[in-house]
Amino acid sequence: xxKTVNMVIRHIFLAFLAxxxxxxxxxxxxxxxxxxxxxxxxxxxxxxxxxxxxxxxFFRPDTVANFPAWFRNSMIIGVFSCIISTxxxxxxAYSMSCxxxxxxxxxxxxxxxxGMFPGVxxxxxxxxxxxxxxxxxxxxxLIVIYSAGSGLGYLICKGFFDTIxxxxxxxxxxxGANELIIFSKIVIPLSKPIIVYTVINSFLAPWMDFxxxxxxxxxxxxxxxxxxxxxxxLVQRTLVGDYFSxxxxxxxxxxxxxxxxxxxxxxxxxEGITGGAVKG
Amino acid sequence: xxxxxDALKKYxxxxxxxxxxxxxxxxxxxxxxxxxxxxRKQIIKGILITAIEVFFFAFTLGFSLExxxxxxxxxxxQREEKLDLTTLTKTVNDYDNSLLILLCGVIGILFIVAFIxxxxxxxxKVYEVQVFAEKGKHINTFREDVKELVGSKxxxxxxxxxxxxxxxxxxxxxxxxxxxxxxxxxxxxxPPTYLFTWVxxxxxxxxxxxxxxxxxxxxxxxxxxxxxxxxxLATFTTYFGxxxxxxxxxxxxxxCKKLWRTLFVVTIAxxxxxxLLLVGKMFSDYGIVNSICNKIxxxxxxxxxxxxxxxxxxxxxxxxxxxxxxxxxxxxxxxxVPYQMLSATGILMNIPEDQLESAKxxxxxEMQIFWKITMxxxxxxxxxxxxxxxIANINNFNVIYLLTNDYVTTNMxxxxxxxxxxxxxxxxxxxxxxxxxxxxxxxxIGICVFVIxxxxxxxxxxxxxxxxxxxxxx
Numbered sequence: 001x002x003k004t005v006n007m008v009i010r011h012i013f014l015a016f017l018a019x020x021x022x023x024x025x026x027x028x029x030x031x032x033x034x035x036x037x038x039x040x041x042x043x044x045x046x047x048x049x050x051x052x053x054x055x056x057x058f059f060r061p062d063t064v065a066n067f068p069a070w071f072r073n074s075m076i077i078g079v080f081s082c083i084i085s086t087x088x089x090x091x092x093a094y095s096m097s098c099x100x101x102x103x104x105x106x107x108x109x110x111x112x113x114x115g116m117f118p119g120v121x122x123x124x125x126x127x128x129x130x131x132x133x134x135x136x137x138x139x140x141x142l143i144v145i146y147s148a149g150s151g152l153g154y155l156i157c158k159g160f161f162d163t164i165x166x167x168x169x170x171x172x173x174x175x176g177a178n179e180l181i182i183f184s185k186i187v188i189p190l191s192k193p194i195i196v197y198t199v200i201n202s203f204l205a206p207w208m209d210f211x212x213x214x215x216x217x218x219x220x221x222x223x224x225x226x227x228x229x230x231x232x233x234l235v236q237r238t239l240v241g242d243y244f245s246x247x248x249x250x251x252x253x254x255x256x257x258x259x260x261x262x263x264x265x266x267x268x269x270x271e272g273i274t275g276g277a278v279k280g
Numbered sequence: 281x282x283x284x285x286d287a288l289k290k291y292x293x294x295x296x297x298x299x300x301x302x303x304x305x306x307x308x309x310x311x312x313x314x315x316x317x318x319x320r321k322q323i324i325k326g327i328l329i330t331a332i333e334v335f336f337f338a339f340t341l342g343f344s345l346e347x348x349x350x351x352x353x354x355x356x357x358q359r360e361e362k363l364d365l366t367t368l369t370k371t372v373n374d375y376d377n378s379l380l381i382l383l384c385g386v387i388g389i390l391f392i393v394a395f396i397x398x399x400x401x402x403x404x405k406v407y408e409v410q411v412f413a414e415k416g417k418h419i420n421t422f423r424e425d426v427k428e429l430v431g432s433k434x435x436x437x438x439x440x441x442x443x444x445x446x447x448x449x450x451x452x453x454x455x456x457x458x459x460x461x462x463x464x465x466x467x468x469x470x471p472p473t474y475l476f477t478w479v480x481x482x483x484x485x486x487x488x489x490x491x492x493x494x495x496x497x498x499x500x501x502x503x504x505x506x507x508x509x510x511x512x513l514a515t516f517t518t519y520f521g522x523x524x525x526x527x528x529x530x531x532x533x534x535x536c537k538k539l540w541r542t543l544f545v546v547t548i549a550x551x552x553x554x555x556l557l558l559v560g561k562m563f564s565d566y567g568i569v570n571s572i573c574n575k576i577x578x579x580x581x582x583x584x585x586x587x588x589x590x591x592x593x594x595x596x597x598x599x600x601x602x603x604x605x606x607x608x609x610x611x612x613x614x615x616x617v618p619y620q621m622l623s624a625t626g627i628l629m630n631i632p633e634d635q636l637e638s639a640k641x642x643x644x645x646e647m648q649i650f651w652k653i654t655m656x657x658x659x660x661x662x663x664x665x666x667x668x669x670x671i672a673n674i675n676n677f678n679v680i681y682l683l684t685n686d687y688v689t690t691n692m693x694x695x696x697x698x699x700x701x702x703x704x705x706x707x708x709x710x711x712x713x714x715x716x717x718x719x720x721x722x723x724x725i726g727i728c729v730f731v732i733x734x735x736x737x738x739x740x741x742x743x744x745x746x747x748x749x750x751x752x753x754x
Binding site for chain 2: 006010011014017020021022024025027028039040042044088091092095099101104107111112113114115116117119122124125128129132144145147149150151152178179180183210231235240244248251252255258259262
């Protein structure tokens with residue numbers, strides 16, 4: 001008897017927690033189907049349901065909300081910087097983990113020191129540098145910003161590579177394989193979890209970031225913005241009254257690529273984190 | 281320290297022996313860098329090196345020298361526009377742009393440093409090749425050199441592009457911003473219209489003074505303390521919250537584990553900037569939470585016990601100091617716990633099952649097992665990442681900025697230095713640069729953040745790099 005009561009209490013407690021965690025999400029979902037455009041402060045659920053917000057999002061871009069263009073821009077930035085950053089991270093991690101060369105430790109310590117400077121500090125300087133090269137205000141510039149410095153985030157990946165048995169690499173070397181072959185044919189196929197982890201992270205960072213984009217893209221034309229910038233703009237004081245439920249609909253749409261990534265790769269994701277983390 | 285000095289000594293000693301003992305070709309390489317290689321039939325390599333040399337001198341003499349020579353003053357000629365009344369065209373004089381001088385000067389100096397390093401190592405290489413030739417050893421052909429780039433020198437191939445990226449995106453900006461901390465670059469000194477110049481340590485002094493006009497000292501101390509408190513609370517609440525939740529869900533007595541986990545993970549799927557802005561709107565003064573609290577009488581109750589002043593018809597969740605501090609931490613728990621839960625789940629599953637079993641057989645209670653086996657294991661695995669998380673929270677821009685976006689401070693001392701009670705150093709820095717163009721103070725604050733993070737990181741990573749643990753699992 002006591003056991004069943006315990007069970008029930010345990011599940012009620014969990015349900016309560018889940019309820020708390022889901023309230024904002026449910027509100028987001030509900031509001032996105034509301035026919036009232038502003039913030040409904042009196043009722044949790046909308047009084048009238050409609051699909052109009054999604055229609056407006058996709059088919060009626062106006063001077064402030066041009067969601068198709070935002071989505072396209074963000075997608076381009078996300079995919080390209082994801083590819084470049086993943087390559088950079090894997091390259092750096094391989095050289096730090098599997099190669100032995102002069103100055104390796106010095107480079108590693110230096111990378112850690114560099115990583116300690118707050119990113120926000122150098123943001124404005126990054127803007128000046130990009131302006132000097134002539135890449136400010138463009139998608140290419142943002143891709144460069146998100147991916148160029150990504151080599152510094154190699155530590156977790158290196159931790160994973162460190163756990164790949166050295167005998168595998170040595171036997172390949174005895175068979176006459178050079179480092180390029182070992183890297184591409186042995187280490188990479190063995191590192192699926194950590195590659196998945198890196199891919200997810202390096203796609204999500206530009207997908208969710210808005211500070212850097214806001215700083216870098218000074219264009220007033222919404223067609224040049226990213227999703228994050230555009231949505232942030234919709235809840236500013238002057239617009240929130242007319243666009244809040246559109247913002248909610250946008251938030252739901254933005255979550256779709258992320259959810260797909262998560263569902264496909266969730267198993268790897270957990271493995272990936274811990275595989276690297278065990279090394280600390 | 282002595283090791284570093286010895287290494288430096290050897291570095292230069294090698295250089296000078298190379299010059300002294302080098303033959304005519306090696307000595308000629310002092311002027312034409314590739315000549316030593318060309319003499320030993322490494323023609324392509326020789327031409328490439330010489331081309332780099334020519335490019336460097338063309339770049340420095342033709343472009344960056346002009347800026348480097350002005351670095352000491354950062355420019356003297358201010359921009360002036362003259363309106364020619366007869367033709368009505370504007371003419372602008374040949375003015376100096378301090379920003380461009382500083383940026384190009386830094387880049388130019390980096391080029392020179394890189395070239396000197398290349399120059400020294402080049403002479404050593406040339407001498408090495410000379411010794412090889414004298415001893416009749418095999419000298420690599422160009423084809424063999426290229427082959428080495430995917431063999432024993434593969435790291436050079438791999439690291440070139442990433443390091444270039446880091447230099448452009450991290451190193452140059454950081455050096456540049458450190459320099460800014462010693463200038464008077466702010467709202468009143470904005471290029472190209474105005475010049476800015478070096479002011480030494482004045483900005484650092486400003487950061488620690490608080491008078492009636494300069495309140496940076498007042499704001500800095502309070503924001504620093506709040507940043508540390510925030511980082512501590514945010515790290516530990518989400519850390520323990522995540523572990524407890526993961527433990528609770530993974531417990532044998534819990535049914536439908538996958539369902540519960542998914543329910544919490546759903547919150548991760550929605551990007552932070554969306555959920556934070558949304559939650560910010562929910563808790564705003566006339567938001568939905570307030571209207572619900574009003575309906576069920578919570579507002580009146582809080583007024584009765586004195587937590588909310590009588591003059592307000594709402595609970596000032598995100599609009600009064602104190603309230604906002606608590607709310608930010610609570611909302612951060614909401615944001616952070618699912619992430620922690622996810623990674624803690626993986627680690628919890630790795631706990632050796634036999635340890636838990638034997639503890640149970642010996643009669644340990646659930647609590648004992650948790651505190652004596654689970655927690656020590658978790659701490660062992662995630663200890664270093666705890667400090668990383670602490671640093672990440674010091675720099676947790678999103679949560680604070682998005683939630684306190686609409687907050688307006690009423691404290692004049694904070695307002696004078698463009699700060700808010702709930703600001704972290706990092707958001708303060710951002711506001712200073714983005715809204716007030718006060719780059720000099722922002723750089724100074726940035727350096728302070730760096731020092732704090734550096735101390736903490738040194739503590740956590742010295743263990744990892746100093747101890748030779750990386751090969752343990754191979």
